[in-house]
Amino acid sequence: MSNLTYIYQKNVSEIKLLDTLNYTLEEFKTNPQGCYPGFNKKNMVVSSEKYDYPCIDYSGELRNKTREERILEGEIELLQDGEYVADGKIITVPAPENLLKKVWDKELHIWKESATEEEQKTEWFNRINSWKPKVLEGPFRYLHSDGKTYHQKLRVGKDDTLLSTAIQALIRNSEIPSIEWAFDDENNSVFMTLEDLRKLQDTGFVWTQCVYEAERELKAMKADFTKNINFFKETAIKHLDKYKITVFKTKQ
Structure with a gap:
């Protein structure tokens, strides 16, 4: 007290x-x-x-x-970026998400982009490059010969190496008709023939191609900072429709 x-x-x-x-x-x-x-x-x-x-x-x-009362009494220096006074009220203008370096125009009461085109391009490419490895890992969908769809990851140096090793093992040991393969789906372990494994490898290759095609498409477009990694994934999936692998059809 x-x-x-x-x-x-x-x-x-x-x-x-x-x-x-x-x-x-x-x-x-x-x-x-x-x-x-x-x-x-x-x-x-x-x-x-x-x-x-x-x-x-x-x-x-x-x-x-309150700060608001003082502003309405004339202390406009207390206004924050994105605020202005009109008709006896404090109006707040949310900053657009698509601006990299936001700057508030106190005269026009609008948000502007202060980053140069080169800065925007550099940041946009950096974001795409950071998304690509995560999108490449998948998981991507694979249609097995049993008619079921499974999900396989493509972690470089792990899944791709294991798949190549499994294929070579069945080639060298023709008396072994299949091996057990664990997909990324929970409790989804199925037997894979040599043909199944090769199809899985081909499917992974196609997914990789689509990811790189999506990367090229995104880097050719104007920077859009409202987009995130999900936009990259959706773009890659759109490229899948031109390949004749049933499981990749986006309508499924």
Whole structure:
């Protein structure tokens, strides 16, 4: 609790701090005139709080003015980027997501792009390059000879190597008709013949091609910073329709 009491003067237009007393508020209330001989409760109000921007609200409570109240009273320097005053109200304009370096035009009340074309292109390419390895990993869809669709990841140095090793193993051991293969689907482990494995490898190759085609398409378009990795995936999937592998048809 404050050991000081603040005396404010109530005017029609504003509240002003008149004096600071070295008394607690309780001490002041016990003997107002003794603490401050000129005190007049009709045009003065006391508080244990010091307010830099005092006001009395509609309920009669003494408090600090809000930032919004101060702005509407003329302190427009308090406006933040994306704000302006119109018709006695503070209007907020959300910053567009497609701007790389957003700058607020205080005169026109609009957001502008401050990044150069080269900066935008560099950032757009950086985002595409960061998405590509994740999209390449998949998982992509594979239609097995049993008529079911499974999902296979393509982690470089792991899944592709394992698949090549499995194919070579069946080629060298013709007496082994198939091997058990675990897909990324939970509890989906199926037997794969040499033909199945080669189709899986071909499917992975096609998926890789589509990802690279999607990369080229995105890098040829104008930078759009509203897009994310899902847009990259959707673009890659669209390229799949031109390949004659049933499982890749986007209508499925």
